[in-house]
Amino acid sequence: xxxxxxxxxxxxxxxxxxxxxxxxxxxxxxxxxxxxxxxxxxxxxxxxxxxxxxxxxxxxxxxxxxxxxxxxxxxxxxxxxxxxxxxxxxxxxxxxxxxxxxxxxxxxxxxxxxxxxxxxxxxxxxxxxxxxxxxxxxxxxxxxxxxxxxxxxxxxxxxxxxxxxxxxxxxxxxxxxxxxxxxxxxxxxxxxxxxxxxxxxxxxxxxxxxxxxxxxxxxxxxxxxxxxxxxxxxxxxxxxxxxxxxxxxxxxxxxxxxxxxxxxxxxxxxxxxxxxxxxxxxxxxxxxxxxxxxxxxxxxxxxxxxxxxxxxxxxxxxxxxxxxxxxxxxxxxxxxxxxxxxxxxxxxxxxxxxxxxxxxxxxxxxxxxxxxxxxxxxxxxxxxxxxxxxxxxxxxxxxxxxxxxxxxxxxxxxxxxxxxxxxxxxxxxxxxxxxxxxxxxxxxxxxxxxxxxxxxxxxxxxxxxxxxxxxxxxxxxxxxxxxxxxxxxxxxxxxxxxxxxxxxxxxxxxxxxxxxxxxxxxxxxxxxxxxxxxxxxxxxxxxxxxxxxxxxxxxxxxxxxxxxxxxxxxxxxxxxxx
Numbered sequence: 001x002x003x004x005x006x007x008x009x010x011x012x013x014x015x016x017x018x019x020x021x022x023x024x025x026x027x028x029x030x031x032x033x034x035x036x037x038x039x040x041x042x043x044x045x046x047x048x049x050x051x052x053x054x055x056x057x058x059x060x061x062x063x064x065x066x067x068x069x070x071x072x073x074x075x076x077x078x079x080x081x082x083x084x085x086x087x088x089x090x091x092x093x094x095x096x097x098x099x100x101x102x103x104x105x106x107x108x109x110x111x112x113x114x115x116x117x118x119x120x121x122x123x124x125x126x127x128x129x130x131x132x133x134x135x136x137x138x139x140x141x142x143x144x145x146x147x148x149x150x151x152x153x154x155x156x157x158x159x160x161x162x163x164x165x166x167x168x169x170x171x172x173x174x175x176x177x178x179x180x181x182x183x184x185x186x187x188x189x190x191x192x193x194x195x196x197x198x199x200x201x202x203x204x205x206x207x208x209x210x211x212x213x214x215x216x217x218x219x220x221x222x223x224x225x226x227x228x229x230x231x232x233x234x235x236x237x238x239x240x241x242x243x244x245x246x247x248x249x250x251x252x253x254x255x256x257x258x259x260x261x262x263x264x265x266x267x268x269x270x271x272x273x274x275x276x277x278x279x280x281x282x283x284x285x286x287x288x289x290x291x292x293x294x295x296x297x298x299x300x301x302x303x304x305x306x307x308x309x310x311x312x313x314x315x316x317x318x319x320x321x322x323x324x325x326x327x328x329x330x331x332x333x334x335x336x337x338x339x340x341x342x343x344x345x346x347x348x349x350x351x352x353x354x355x356x357x358x359x360x361x362x363x364x365x366x367x368x369x370x371x372x373x374x375x376x377x378x379x380x381x382x383x384x385x386x387x388x389x390x391x392x393x394x395x396x397x398x399x400x401x402x403x404x405x406x407x408x409x410x411x412x413x414x415x416x417x418x419x420x421x422x423x424x425x426x427x428x429x430x431x432x433x434x435x436x437x438x439x440x441x442x443x444x445x446x447x448x449x450x451x452x453x454x455x456x457x458x459x460x461x462x463x464x465x466x467x468x469x470x471x472x473x474x475x476x477x478x479x480x481x482x483x484x485x486x487x488x489x490x491x492x493x494x495x496x497x498x499x500x501x502x503x504x505x506x507x508x509x510x511x512x513x514x515x516x517x518x519x520x521x522x523x524x525x526x527x528x529x530x531x532x533x534x535x536x537x538x539x540x541x542x543x544x545x546x547x548x549x550x551x552x553x554x555x556x557x558x559x560x561x562x563x564x565x566x567x568x569x570x571x572x573x574x575x576x577x578x
Contacts, residue, residue, distance in 0.1 A: 001138050001166070003108065006082065009090045010110075012133050016283070019123065022092065022116035029318040030117055034295030036282035040117045043319045044157075044175035045288060045356040046221075049437055051173070052159040065433075065443050074160050077150060078169050084148045088112050092119045095136045096126025098187050100375055103246065103254040104130070105190060107183050108138035114174075115146045121176045121285045121362040125259045140190070141167045142182040146174040161440060163189055176287055176360070180261060184244050185438045187256060192441065196248040197449045200435045202229030203245045203253060205372040206382070207236040208498045214253050214378045215498075216245060219386035220417050220435045221358075224467040224490070226262045228386065230274045231491045233498050238372035239274070251380040251457045260368065264289050264359040267299040271487050278363035289359035301355040302344065306330050309352065321352040329353060382461045382498065385411060385435065388468035390418040391428075392476075393552045395540065396466040398485055398533040399493040401504055401513040405454035407576040408462035411512075413447045413569060414560055414577070418468060431563055444567035451573070463497060464512075465490060470536045471543065481543075485533055492528040501525070509553045510578040 004010070014022065020038060023030055029041040053069035061068050085091060092111045097104040104127065111119045129136055148171045149156040157172025159182065168182035188198045201216040202225040219225040226242040243261055246254040262275045264286075269276045278284055279297070290301035293311065309316065310330045317323065328334040329350075339350035346354045365371050389396040396416075402408040415432040433443035434450070454460070467490055472482025493515075496502045503521040504513035515522055517531040517538070525534070532539035540549035560577040 001108075001141065003137050005141070006085050006091060006110070008085060008088070010093050011090070012093045013095055013129075014092065014119075016120060016123065019092070019116055019120035022113060023120060025116075026113040027117045028114065029315045031291055031315070032295075033286065033291055033297060035280045035297070037280075037284045037286055038117065038120075039286040039289055039291055039297075040176075041315045041319050042174045042176075042288060044173050044178075045358050047175060047177045047181060048155060048157065048159070048173060051153070051155045051157050053161065054440060055160060055162045055164070063442055065437075065439055065441060069158075069160065074162070077153070077158055077160060077171065078162070080150070081143065081145055081148060081169050081171055084145055085112060085143075092116060094119050094123045094126060095129040095133060095138070096123070097129060098127065098140075098183060098256050099246070099254050100127050101254070103248075105140060105187065106130075106136065106138045107140045107142070108136070109142045109144065109179065109183070111144045112146070112148075115144050117285065118144060118146070118174075118176050118179050121287075122179050124283075124285065124362050124364050125180060125257045125261065127255075127258045139166060140183060140186050142170065142179060143167065144170040144179055144182070146170075146172070148172055161185060163440065166190075176285075176362070177261075181438050184256060185440055187244075187246075188436070188439045189441060191246050192445065192449065196246050197446060197453060198244055198246050198256070198436075198439070200243070200438065201245055202226060202242045203240040203255075203377075203380075204229050205236075205238040205240055205378050206234040206498055208234040210235075212236075212378050213381035214240065214251075215382040215384070216247070216253070216380055217384050217386060218412060218415075218435050219388075219467075220415065220430070220432055220437075222263060222419075223386040223388040223417050223435075225386060226260065226275065227272055227487060228465075228467070228490060228494070230272060231487065231494070233491065233495045238370050239368060240372045240374065240377055247380060247453055249453060249456045251460060253377045253380045255374050255377060258374070259365050260361075260363040262361050262363060264297075264299050264361050265357040274368055275361070275363070278367050279361035281363070281367050283364050283367055285362040287360045287362075288356050289361070290355050299359065302357075303336055303340070304353050304355060306332060316352045322349055325349055326352065380457065381459060382463070383408070384463045384465055385415070386417070386465055386467050388417045389466045389470070390468045390473050392472055393548060394418075394466075394469045394471060394473075394482070395536040395549055395552050396464070396468075397507070397514045397536055398489060398529060399463060399465045399497060399515065400507070401497070401502075402462045402464070403506075403511065403513060404576065405451060405462070406573050407512060409447050409450050409454065410560070410564060410569075410573045410576040411464055412450060413443075413564060413567070413573065433567060442567070444569055447564075447567070447569045447573055451570070461497070465493060466533075470533055470539050471545070483530060483533055483539065489529045489533060492525060493534075496525045510557075511576075
């Protein structure tokens with residue numbers, strides 16, 4: 001791969017201080033906080049999978065998990081990006097690696113100057129290059145032009161994935177996640193071709209009974225991967241990664257990043273001290289977090305008052321808020337209640353009155369206390385998946401243990417959860433194979449590869465945890481009609497699981513194992529976690545809602561089998577869902 005694909009002035013591997021200065025000069029809608037770091041308010045508040053395309057003919061659509069675009073049309077758009085770069089005349093180049101050691105892959109990221117903040121974030125997450133700029137030859141590349149709008153494409157933007165050239169081209173988007181996932185999406189294909197599987201999972205090293213193992217925690221954005229990764233269990237817990245790791249035969253685990261990309265909504269020192277202090281560190285980069293008049297972050301901001309909109313108006317205008325709507329709200333002609341429904345979702349054109357819950361911080365591993373030695377990651381011996389269940393039919397047990405690799409493969413393939421703010425306005429139950437919207441190939445391949453890998457991982461415990469609710473949502477909890485699975489509950493369940501202190505019993509409906517809440521051996525766990533969280537059937541029995549529970553069981557079995565069959569999953573895995 002040509003290390004210098006564009007004949008323009010290139011700023012090669014600038015320092016973090018230089019990138020911050022470039023961002024302040026060239027990046028729109030960016031402010032310096034009182035904490036000494038920079039916060040960018042982006043136009044896009046989440047990744048845009050619907051605007052992501054694999055360069056492939058329509059006849060090959062079944063080979064890919066997402067959209068395809070005719071290669072000729074895709075390359076015409078790529079040529080327009082090259083013209084834009086030539087007109088701009090300057091690029092920022094960041095060299096780095098996905099991972100460390102023998103499994104690492106050299107990656108080059110290129111940004112036009114308005115993307116200086118994204119370059120700064122990406123440099124934090126990238127593992128350092130192993131050679132100097134003159135000797136650096138990348139195996140993968142991401143080219144990012146945030147302000148190149150494509151008026152003839154949906155959303156005026158496109159993320160173009162060219163696996164033939166191992167390059168992703170990003171046009172018109174300004175959300176950092178597109179840069180991060182641009183590389184990780186290609187890495188998924190790279191690792192798969194070498195016999196491994198990239199997991200959308202956090203990972204941590206845990207010492208239990210004098211033995212140190214790696215635990216992986218799969219989950220879609222917003223399910224609690226980062227929170228669970230940084231929670232403490234066992235004699236010693238050391239975070240390894242918060243988002244993606246590579247699984248290899250025998251349970252070998254390799255890393256992908258050198259930092260943490262954390263959700264910040266509701267962040268507090270009491271519940272997540274590592275992420276909280278990391279986010280306030282001057283070395284962090286922050287995206288879409290509310291900054292008050294005093295320059296300090298408010299991690300729980302939701303509604304904006306007219307006065308707050310007036311103060312933030314230049315930022316909001318720079319990110320696409322309509323001037324007429326801004327004026328109507330600031331003047332008081334339109335009130336908050338008139339443009340936001342009871343679920344907190346704003347009408348089109350009025351998104352600016354609701355501060356996004358998809359705030360993020362990018363934290364260097366160097367600032368994270370007790371981080372693991374990333375050059376010596378232990379073998380994976382515990383694998384879990386998070387289901388943030390929510391709604392009147394939220395009946396997933398607090399924690400379950402899978403009895404066979406096929407059963408684990410089935411539930412990992414289902415990737416069930418409830419969509420959160422990371423999905424934008426889209427809400428409701430969802431399924432995403434292996435919680436992996438970044439796997440470019442046909443999703444059924446993941447289940448097959450996992451079953452192959454699991455056969456080489458004897459003694460690995462596999463489980464699922466509900467990080468959401470039982471019987472309702474946040475409003476139902478306030479009304480006393482539902483239960484919230486809280487962070488201390490999750491930590492207690494994992495502590496007991498890792499310590500081998502749980503007495504299990506078979507669930508009568510689905511066949512996986514659940515905590516035997518009536519067994520005296522589990523009394524300590526039941527004292528810390530409500531029995532109705534551990535066994536939701538009890539909740540529905542006590543509430544006189546067993547008809548709802550039985551209907552949920554019936555629907556789940558039917559929907560799960562249909563979902564798995566739709567991806568051509570092996571029958572033995574389909575049958576494992578009960």
